[in-house]
Amino acid sequence: MLQDQHYLRIPGPTPIPPSVQRAMAQPMIGHRGDETSELLLSIKPMLKKVFGTKQDVLIIAGSGTSGLEAAVVNAVKPLDEVLVIVSGAFGERFVKICKAYGIKVHTYDVEWGKAFDPEDVRDFLQYFPMVKAVFATYCETSTGVMNPVDQLAKTIKEVSDALIIVDGVSCVGGVETKMDEWDVDMMVTGSQKAFMLPAGLTFIAASNRAWAVIDSNPNRGFYLDLKKYKENLDKNTTPFTPALSLLFGLEDALKLMEAEGLTQVYARHALMKEMTRAAFRAHDIPLLADEENASDTVTAVQPEDFDAELLRKVLKQEFGLSVAGGQGHLKGQIFRVGHMGYCSPADVLQTISMMEIGLLKIGKKIELGKGIAAAQQIYLAKGEDN
Amino acid sequence: MLQDQHYLRIPGPTPIPPSVQRAMAQPMIGHRGDETSELLLSIKPMLKKVFGTKQDVLIIAGSGTSGLEAAVVNAVKPLDEVLVIVSGAFGERFVKICKAYGIKVHTYDVEWGKAFDPEDVRDFLQYFPMVKAVFATYCETSTGVMNPVDQLAKTIKEVSDALIIVDGVSCVGGVETKMDEWDVDMMVTGSQKAFMLPAGLTFIAASNRAWAVIDSNPNRGFYLDLKKYKENLDKNTTPFTPALSLLFGLEDALKLMEAEGLTQVYARHALMKEMTRAAFRAHDIPLLADEENASDTVTAVQPEDFDAELLRKVLKQEFGLSVAGGQGHLKGQIFRVGHMGYCSPADVLQTISMMEIGLLKIGKKIELGKGIAAAQQIYLAKGEDN
Numbered sequence: 001m002l003q004d005q006h007y008l009r010i011p012g013p014t015p016i017p018p019s020v021q022r023a024m025a026q027p028m029i030g031h032r033g034d035e036t037s038e039l040l041l042s043i044k045p046m047l048k049k050v051f052g053t054k055q056d057v058l059i060i061a062g063s064g065t066s067g068l069e070a071a072v073v074n075a076v077k078p079l080d081e082v083l084v085i086v087s088g089a090f091g092e093r094f095v096k097i098c099k100a101y102g103i104k105v106h107t108y109d110v111e112w113g114k115a116f117d118p119e120d121v122r123d124f125l126q127y128f129p130m131v132k133a134v135f136a137t138y139c140e141t142s143t144g145v146m147n148p149v150d151q152l153a154k155t156i157k158e159v160s161d162a163l164i165i166v167d168g169v170s171c172v173g174g175v176e177t178k179m180d181e182w183d184v185d186m187m188v189t190g191s192q193k194a195f196m197l198p199a200g201l202t203f204i205a206a207s208n209r210a211w212a213v214i215d216s217n218p219n220r221g222f223y224l225d226l227k228k229y230k231e232n233l234d235k236n237t238t239p240f241t242p243a244l245s246l247l248f249g250l251e252d253a254l255k256l257m258e259a260e261g262l263t264q265v266y267a268r269h270a271l272m273k274e275m276t277r278a279a280f281r282a283h284d285i286p287l288l289a290d291e292e293n294a295s296d297t298v299t300a301v302q303p304e305d306f307d308a309e310l311l312r313k314v315l316k317q318e319f320g321l322s323v324a325g326g327q328g329h330l331k332g333q334i335f336r337v338g339h340m341g342y343c344s345p346a347d348v349l350q351t352i353s354m355m356e357i358g359l360l361k362i363g364k365k366i367e368l369g370k371g372i373a374a375a376q377q378i379y380l381a382k383g384e385d386n
Numbered sequence: 387m388l389q390d391q392h393y394l395r396i397p398g399p400t401p402i403p404p405s406v407q408r409a410m411a412q413p414m415i416g417h418r419g420d421e422t423s424e425l426l427l428s429i430k431p432m433l434k435k436v437f438g439t440k441q442d443v444l445i446i447a448g449s450g451t452s453g454l455e456a457a458v459v460n461a462v463k464p465l466d467e468v469l470v471i472v473s474g475a476f477g478e479r480f481v482k483i484c485k486a487y488g489i490k491v492h493t494y495d496v497e498w499g500k501a502f503d504p505e506d507v508r509d510f511l512q513y514f515p516m517v518k519a520v521f522a523t524y525c526e527t528s529t530g531v532m533n534p535v536d537q538l539a540k541t542i543k544e545v546s547d548a549l550i551i552v553d554g555v556s557c558v559g560g561v562e563t564k565m566d567e568w569d570v571d572m573m574v575t576g577s578q579k580a581f582m583l584p585a586g587l588t589f590i591a592a593s594n595r596a597w598a599v600i601d602s603n604p605n606r607g608f609y610l611d612l613k614k615y616k617e618n619l620d621k622n623t624t625p626f627t628p629a630l631s632l633l634f635g636l637e638d639a640l641k642l643m644e645a646e647g648l649t650q651v652y653a654r655h656a657l658m659k660e661m662t663r664a665a666f667r668a669h670d671i672p673l674l675a676d677e678e679n680a681s682d683t684v685t686a687v688q689p690e691d692f693d694a695e696l697l698r699k700v701l702k703q704e705f706g707l708s709v710a711g712g713q714g715h716l717k718g719q720i721f722r723v724g725h726m727g728y729c730s731p732a733d734v735l736q737t738i739s740m741m742e743i744g745l746l747k748i749g750k751k752i753e754l755g756k757g758i759a760a761a762q763q764i765y766l767a768k769g770e771d772n
Contacts, residue, residue, distance in 0.1 A: 001654075003643075017391070018390060025411070256389040256390055257389075260387065319730070319731075344387075344705070346740050353739060354735070356762060367759075368758070369758045369762060372755045372758045373754040373758075376742060376746075380747075
């Protein structure tokens with residue numbers, strides 16, 4: 001097989017654009033000098049647009065989980081009651097983080113593969129008036145479901161003034177995010193998904209309501225204390241040594257997104273979802289998430305008559321194509337195809353063409369080219385240039 | 387459109403593997419130090435295998451044309467008679483170089499899109515006993531034809547003892563080359579094709595017969611004087627400053643080829659040709675070269691009912707896909723799809739899937755997915771793992 005070639009179609013980390021690679025290879029600079037301040041000044045306004053917020057988006061050197069933990073330690077006090085909406089592995093992660101801090105956790109469990117219903121959350125909260133924060137996942141990476149976080153605040157506000165804290169790790173940057181308009185109080189994401197960067201940065205923004213809580217919280221930890229990041233960012237600096245290469249890359253990646261246009265970036269992700277889903281539907285292969293809740297960034301496929309793990313193995317061996325397996329109780333039951341960040345409709349077509357060969361190789365009887373044709377038709381019907 | 391993404395499917399320059407890019411980014415070294423000698427020592431045996439020769443393969447910093455010129459100035463004297471077999475734009479280039487040196491050129495013209503017949507060359511040479519060298523093109527990049535250079539020496543030797551000088555630029559490294567076994571006297575190629583490197587290096591090897599002529603040639607120019615390169619390479623050095631970054635890359639590219647296995651590299655190129663041709667045949671789109679003479683590295687397509695240039699424009703605009711146009715009198719009449727070097731069967735499938743969309747976009751009525759299915763079938767029938 002052709003060496004040194006890999007097709008990375010997992011739901012993050014995602015491939016890195018060449019110009020971002022070049023940007024990250026720049027010589028190191030002093031982290032307390034003007035160059036670093038100029039870099040932060042250049043990044044700040046672009047990051048706000050992606051989050052749909054007027055608030056500062058704070059940048060922490062750490063993976064996405066450190067951002068989720070930052071949300072917890074800053075906005076919640078030990079012994080506070082919180083509600084975590086759990087619809088997959090990343091909902092569960094919020095539970096674990098809260099429990100590690102002695103926070104009293106109520107969980108609202110949603111069947112994996114389904115989205116939560118904001119009205120159910122409201123009904124749940126009526127019985128728990130002491131809940132100080134509601135944790136939700138925007139795109140649940142483990143199931144390929146996009147949850148209606150846009151509806152959450154307006155639905156629950158009659159019964160609760162809990163903060164709404166959203167894990168946007170596997171979609172912010174690839175799907176429209178209007179933190180301010182949706183009244184989301186904290187939004188967290190990571191660099192290794194729709195931002196087209198390696199893992200290593202987490203981004204977090206807080207509403208005025210959230211800042212009021214943070215300001216009054218006496219125990220915000222040390223490294224993840226968001227007030228430190230906020231006060232420093234106001235002076236175009238950072239509380240601790242920033243991951244400068246990743247910031248070089250972030251500036252470049254944001255410029256690529258602006259050059260494409262954020263509206264076009266979101267339309268491309270929606271198109272890639274539709275193409276991917278159409279291809280599997282054409283072969284009568286079931287998808288885990290319903291049409292209306294399907295994520296624009298990752299598609300979970302739930303085969304009935306072939307072995308997901310065997311397909312993954314064959315695709316890796318045959319083409320160097322990586323797709324993700326299932327997590328938790330869905331391990332072995334599903335596989336997940338990422339289509340986010342540095343990924344184009346043409347890359348989706350290529351993934352499907354490999355997938356079809358892989359399916360035949362593992363003995364599933366399919367008509368070659370049928371999934372491709374379905375995806376091509378979607379492209380032609382909805383393509384940007386039409 | 388997703389920024390910073392390009393699908394380069396012209397017949398060279400070709401995409402560069404990431405590890406080759408990293409190798410080329412190594413810090414500069416002294417060109418007269420041990421590191422450079424070690425680099426040359428590492429490259430030498432690998433390059434010989436690719437050429438199928440026991441002779442040293444000389445490395446010149448220059449594009450392929452400098453290698454062709456080196457063959458001319460070293461092996462031919464002014465006023466010598468030569469025969470150039472012209473079956474495309476690169477045959478014509480040999481004519482121009484020879485004429486620039488006052489060499490008496492006979493041309494044997496072959497219809498563009500056809501291969502030469504060694505027996506016709508033999509018949510031609512019977513009338514020109516003074517011909518000192520025959521220039522032939524292995525893969526004619528401008529037409530996608532692979533000429534039977536393997537048969538040339540054994541066919542003409544009854545009537546001529548001319549040196550056989552072969553331009554292998556767009557195929558050596560991607561197709562089997564047995565310089566010694568085929569009795570080829572000089573073989574030339576460039577770095578930007580099957581070698582997966584940027585342009586900037588040309589490789590040239592000469593037989594004992596050719597070296598005898600070179601040794602007796604008093605006017606070999608200066609920079610392209612092959613004796614200088616040979617004498618220096620024997621001492622693991624170079625006559626002039628070598629293009630060190632490209633040599634770093636060359637070492638890595640050759641290692642990638644060895645890791646894949648040269649037999650597998652050649653099988654992959656043959657497979658990619660068959661897949662590409664099957665796809666166009668499935669859509670009844672005519673190909674310029676016949677089945678038996680078609681190049682493993684580049685396919686020329688000759689549309690009857692659509693505009694090749696319009697298709698190329700749409701593919702570039704829509705996907706960032708570059709395929710090449712025609713050269714010389716075939717300009718506007720054909721387009722050429724490269725499938726060589728850092729290119730896999732999955733990349734061929736992707737190219738076809740974009741091509742099908744492009745064809746529909748310019749108004750050609752085709753059945754989507756049909757070309758893909760044909761190429762997938764070829765893959766499954768002939769794929770490496772079968």
